[in-house]
Amino acid sequence: MNRPLLLASAFALLATAGAAPAQQRVKPVTWTERPATPPVVPDAYGYTRRVVDIPMRDGIKLHTVIAIPKGGRDLGILMTRTPYDAESALGANPSGYAAPTDDGTTGADPITAGGYIRVFQDVRGMHKSQGGYVMNPAPVGTPFNPSKVDDSTDTYDTIDWLVKNVKESNGRVGITGISYDGFLSLMPLINPHPALKVAVPMNPMVDGWRGDDWFHNGAFRQTMMPYILSQQATAAADTPFRTGYSDDYEYYLKGGSAGAIAAATGVDKMGFFQKILEHPAYDSYWQSQAMDKVLADQPLKVPVMLVDGLWDQEDIYGAPAVYRALKPKDTRGDMVFLSAGPWFHGQEAGNGDALGAIKWDSDTAKWWRRNVLAPFLAHYLKSDQPAMDVAPVTIFRTGTNEWQRLQSWPTVAAASATRLYLKPGGALGFTPADGTAQTVDYVSDPAAPVSFRVRPNKPTYAPGSTWRQWLVDDQRAVSGRPDVITFETGPLTQAVTVAGVPEVHLNASTSGTDSDWVVKLIDVYPEGLKADTTMGGYQLAVSMDIFRGRYRESLSQAKALTPNVPLGYQFALPMVNHVFQPGHRIMVQVQSSWFPLYDRNPQTFVPNIFRAQPADYVKATQKVTVAGPDESFIALPVVK
Structure with missing residues (x-):
């Protein structure tokens, strides 16, 4: 038999050998080195970590990470709700929310030292939480929220589950967060759970038209379009906004109007941008969800400290606006507090000795965390409620570079x-x-x-x-x-x-x-x-x-x-x-x-x-x- 015939015969035999009857086929083997059950690894930050999906009143489950100090008992709970991935908030890159040291490079040193149970939760539709995602959703009962849930109800349901299921807690809950997480720290004040004892919204998104992320007095912040695309395109927030330019000035100038740029990049397909397009003026859409206006119509039930950066490049309007709205309700003077430092957006959670070329002669953020934030949280979240010496207003005066303790703000009407x-x-x-x-x-x-x-x-x-x-x-x-x-x-x-x-x-x-x-x-x-x-x-x-x-x-x-x-x-x-x-x-x-x-x-x-x-x-x-x-x-x- 010549070579071609020999090869043909060999291939035929192989084909015949591989054609076993269906009932005789061997199940495919999954080749992996990953163990069936991941080992429980001690957390380097001294926490025992639990991950649960907490059910809300409409059946949607929200992905929640609970970090409990090892051996802890009778501890206050400090929670942060976020669209920025709860899983990554506590770990190798703690994002300023939970750090092991007090070296001034992270913001949570008094939080960690305070021994609180830390809770991080993905909001609806983001990362590992179920449901649909809406950017800064309007409260229930407004014309722009057709559902029966919002971030206030979700926080209420989460707190209710936590105090019933986390046996290491003392039943006292606080909420804090920066930026969007700051907005999420304001929403629970609409109808607070009885266990919510304090809120610390830092640099919160409050009014997107008057002076926070989206507009300033009607002028559109078009460089926020990449953020809108990333946040809304996928639950993982991983869609890039690619321009091919190293200079935004050149790109946006050649792109024409903000609407034209949105159409060219796919931003116009995002539901939130469509709302921006439909509501360029300060109409009922913006007014109904401006948190200073929303909270002005609510009874004041929970002590709140509003944290502001005097050079906040993203949300410079929000914290002072909510302070102005709430302070008149504080008839006893012990419910509404304001802190303002010489900081960019969220800098209070990091090193605060300088901003750009301007130096403040000290680490202002570290001082504030130790002397204001730490005693404030302890007073409301610890079972023995230690006394605190925190002024109604703590504000940094630039030019002389000194902290001031004041009874009210502003000092000049x-x-x-x-x-x-x-x-x-x-x-x-x-x-x-x-x-x-x-x-x-x-x-x-x-x-x-x-x-x-x-x-x-x-x-x-x-x-x-x-x-x-x-x-x-x-x-x-x-x-x-x-x-x-x-x-x-x-x-x-x-x-x-x-x-x-x-x-x-x-x-x-x-x-x-x-x-x-x-x-x-x-x-x-x-x-x-x-x-x-x-x-x-x-x-x-x-x-x-x-x-x-x-x-x-x-x-x-x-x-x-x-x-x-x-x-x-x-x-x-x-x-x-x-x-x-x-x-x-x-x-x-x-x-x-x-x-x-x-x-x-x-x-x-x-x-x-x-x-x-x-x-x-x-x-x-x-x-x-x-x-x-x-x-x-x-x-x-x-x-x-």
């Missing part, structure tokens, strides 16, 4: 504010300008918007991004642009202390039919500094924000501006507690774009800026009134 006038020739002062009305003008061009920081603008969470510190960036980066007008005092001969909320009173006209206005309050360091020469001339933004002109008359209803007619714009800047030292100067900058953080105003009125077309983007001449009866000013909360 709006009615007592001092006017800081914008004057001709770029002057700035506490007395009005002499003479008749005058204006100073500049041209705002959407084709060349003012960057919110030095380019290239790295994507927010890209490697090497310094997003956390942009609010303290040196404003000299833009102060020389012709479309940024600057007003400045001379060197101060005595300190000027401000403690409260600066309020902008801008009188201005535009040749367009819509306009944005950005106003910055800045501390200008003197030149010739000997201690730190790198800070000579530094322009530190103390407080700044943006206002979309179409909402001048009503936040809930957009209206075109009358071209070339001076109009008044009034809006608050974020709160400050700062001392402008002698030798420093006070500066105010005014501009009409803050890009790419905020989407460009086309400066032509269109019903919905998300749908603006390229032809709608036009140059506009902006004129700011700097003398006369309508002179622009900032109502500054000066301590006298």
Whole structure:
């Protein structure tokens, strides 16, 4: 038999041999080295770890990690609900919520030292929890929540299960969290479980339109679109937002409107973005879920400490807003507390000795955790409820770099504010300008918007991004642009202390039919500094924000501006507690774009800026009134 025939015969025999009857086939072997039952490994952080899926009132189960100090008994429970993966909150990378040491690099040292049972839970529809996911869902009973559950009911049901099933607990429960987790720490206050004894919302998302994540006074934070895509596309929150650009400024400029960019990246398919698109104004959708408004309508039953960062780059509005809403209900003065430090978003949970180029002379975050957070939690969560010495307001005063213990905030009411006038020739002062009305003008061009920081603008969470510190960036980066007008005092001969909320009173006209206005309050360091020469001339933004002109008359209803007619714009800047030292100067900058953080105003009125077309983007001449009866000013909360 020749070779081809031999090979053919061999293949035939093999085929025949492999064709055994179905009943004689051998079951496939799973080749693995993983044990059938994972071993119980002692936790390096001194906890016994339990993982349970807790049923809610509608049958949905929420994935929950329970960490109990070894050998613990009669312990308070401190829980955090999160969309950011409960499994990863306690482990090799504890994310600031549970750390073994007190070295200042993590935020939970007093929590760990306190010996609390820590509970982490995935919210509905995220990671390993069942159910559907809705971003910051509206409370039950509002028109925008068709279900009978929300984050308040889920927290209630979780606490109820915990106090009945965790035998090591003393039945006292607290809740805390940062950012979205801070929002989730506010929701349980709507109808609190009797076992909920304290809440510590840190940098909470409170009002997404007025001044937290999604809008600031109507201007859309378009660089949050990658977050929306990641959070909503999958339960694992792992969908990337790829642009192919290393400079967000270039990418967003070429992309056109925020709506066009959303369509090009798939963000427009996300349910939450569709709501943003449908509700660009401050209508009932936003108002019904603004947590300061929601909680203002509820009885005050649970002590709460609101934690704020004075340079919070993401949620600078929320904590002070809830404090303002709740404090009038605190008739005894022992239910509503406020802490505010010189921090970026969540920095209280890490090292707090500096923010960008600005140094505070001490680790402010570590001091706060030890002296404020630790005794506060212990008082409410430990069975013996040790006495605490925590002031109603604990706030850091920048400029002198010292902590203050106060009875209330702000120390200067709006009615007592001092006017800081914008004057001709770029002057700035506490007395009005002499003479008749005058204006100073500049041209705002959407084709060349003012960057919110030095380019290239790295994507927010890209490697090497310094997003956390942009609010303290040196404003000299833009102060020389012709479309940024600057007003400045001379060197101060005595300190000027401000403690409260600066309020902008801008009188201005535009040749367009819509306009944005950005106003910055800045501390200008003197030149010739000997201690730190790198800070000579530094322009530190103390407080700044943006206002979309179409909402001048009503936040809930957009209206075109009358071209070339001076109009008044009034809006608050974020709160400050700062001392402008002698030798420093006070500066105010005014501009009409803050890009790419905020989407460009086309400066032509269109019903919905998300749908603006390229032809709608036009140059506009902006004129700011700097003398006369309508002179622009900032109502500054000066301590006298």
